[in-house]
Amino acid sequence: MSPRPIPPGRDRRAVRHPGPAGAARVQEQRRVVVVGGGIAGIAAATVLVERGVQVTLVEAQDQLGGRVRAWPLEGDRTMSRGFHAFFRQYYTLRSLLRRADPTLAHLVPVPDYPLRRGDGLTDSFAVLPPSPPANLATFVVRSPTFPLSGLASVHLPSAIELINVSYPESHERYDGESAEAFLDRLRFPEGARHLALEVFARSFFAHPDDFGAGELVGMFHAYFTGSSEGLLFDVPDDDYDTVLWEPLHRYLLARGADVRTGTRVQDLGAPGEEGAPWQVRLGAGETLDADAVVLATDPRTTRALAGELSAAGPDQQDWHRRLAAGHNAPPFVVLRLWLDGLVEAGREAFLGTSGFDLLDNVTVLERFEAGAARWSDEHGGSVVELHAYAVDPSRDPSLAADGGSGERGVDIAAVRERLLRSLHEVYPETAALAVRHEELLVEDDCGLVGTGPWRDRPTVSTPYPGLVLAGDGVRVDWPVALMERAAVTGVLAANELLGGWGAQGEDVWTVPLQGILRPGRYRSR
Structure with a gap:
């Protein structure tokens, strides 16, 4: 009898979902193009390349990471798309990160993340x-x-x-x-x-x-x-690119993957006859042939690329209907400030807020990011990030762009002013500090998990042989969310292809599938 698998965290009741059984590596040469270099795409590429698949990973941006990307600025500063919490329930994401950081030494615990209301509670x-x-x-x-x-x-x-x-x-x-x-x-x-x-x-x-x-x-x-991992989380000890994605980039290269950043995919060509390859046409005019494609892009790009495929029968037509029904969430805003003085020492490194106008959280980055700490030491100031999760001009017309300073329909100047006003209310000492540098980012590429039928949402599987989807907008029937859903769908996409080729897949672990009142809550799967 084989020993019982050991759960990856402190929760002894975590559930293991076995990957497909098979050979340790693919037995014939297989080529896969992974479109999208976010968490889902990196996870899929990693599982595939480790099993001998010839992988080309194509990412439109100059760095990997997707919505957890970071990039350099002048003066040894960096910018990202906003703070992310690496919860200890993220078993699949953490397994991915361990490929380049076996002890997760670059994830440091945040001792607390208070949530504060506008009335002070x-x-x-x-x-x-x-x-x-x-x-x-x-x-x-x-x-x-x-x-x-x-x-x-x-x-x-x-x-x-x-x-x-x-x-x-x-x-x-x-x-x-x-x-x-x-x-x-x-x-x-x-x-x-x-x-x-x-x-x-x-x-x-x-x-x-x-x-x-x-x-x-x-x-x-x-x-x-439902989980015994707790509500506290970890954060990277430097910017995302330095300690997370660039090491995984090197890991993929060392195993033979072809990683192309700064490269856009123009369209997909499905096989026209048995044995013909998929064709992935790049913006530069090059065409990549592949046995399979993992489409791990943001929801809007997935709808655009997959939506051009011809629908030959009822299954494909229904899939296109369900895919087209997806919507993106309203824009979100990240404002990063390099101040000429320090936030008070007793302030939280991360604070969630409610009732402070647009402001949803405040992060004092020098408390855990090495690059921000260096800037703080050199210049005597704090690096503070403000996040507004759902900046929706359709709900608040005062946020609508008037054509002067707008981006994605949002009045940037108005949002900036309101976020700063809230920061000064939450951390009053910042009102006396001048802004030496700032970066404001507006994006609207997150999928909306709406109220429509759960079963109508696209899954990893598609009715096109050799095409699989991945990303946090893809349906998974387990209780996973956000970055963990991206990582899980990436692994499941790779598993589906590997299972069809007779190769061994990768196990996935989740929190228990049953609530504490349910009998059989800890039954293994």
Whole structure:
């Protein structure tokens, strides 16, 4: 009898999802083009190249990392697309990072990430035990935003849903219901609603009434009520490119992958007859032939590239319908400031906020990023990042661009002013500090997990032989989200191809699929 696999984290009840069985390496030469060099694309390319597949990874930007990309600026400064939390539930992402950093030495713990409301009430997660149900009970007892008197107003059946989930059924249970509607019937006290739930919903770059309740409940299970990994997380000790993606870039090159950054894919050509290759046409006019394609781009690009494929039958026509039904979330904004003085020493390295206008969090980067710390030491100032998750001019017309300083329909000057005003309210000492440098980024390439039918969302598999999808906008029937969903879908995309070629795939681990009230919660799969 083979020994029981050892879970990858502290949660002894994590669930293993075995990859396909087969030979250690592909037995015939196989060529795969992976389109998109974000987490999903890197994960797919890594699993494939380790099993002898000839991989070409094509990324439009000059660096890998996708929405977790970082790039250099003048004066030894860097910029990124915003702060990301590397939770300890991210088993697949962490496994990927271990390829280049076996002990994860470049991930450092954040001791706490308080969530503060505009009225001053603040919740801390550092004091919570990591495992359910003790974490939930302690939160209710200790949270200033959840007075015990508020328990009487909570709708008990809705609250029980948070600890009585079962996947994948729990995804479909909420078809047609928004996170806002679920929060309304849950009837948590207002403070707890904002800090414990709504802030998480906005981390998906969406307003709660556009965001699916099933995704919210799944996230609550994955991070809080269903996992013993706890709510605290780690962050890289330098910019993402330096310590995460460039080392993985080198790892892929060392194993024979062809990694092409700064290269755009123009379109895809599906095989016209049995045995013909896929054709991936690049913007420079070159065409790459492949046995298979992993499409791991942002949702809009995926819809554009796959949408041009001809639909020969009902299955392909239905798939195109489901693919075209996807939508992107509203724009998000990242404002990074290099100040001429220091934020007070007692301030949190990372603070989530609610009720401070557009501001969703504040990060003091020199507290953990080596490059920001060097700049701070040399110039005597702090490097502060402000994030606005869902800047939606359709909801707030004052944010709409007037043609003068707009980007993606957003009035940049107005957003900047409002974010700075909120920063000065949250950390008052910053009002007296001058801005020596600044970078403001507006992007709108995140997929929206809406209220439509869960089963209608595209999956890794497609009706086109040799074409698979990956990315955090792709449906997975397990409770995974954000960066972890990107990594998981990348592995699953590689596994689907490897299984068809008789090669061994890679196991995936997740938090338990059953809530704490469910019998058989820890049954292995």
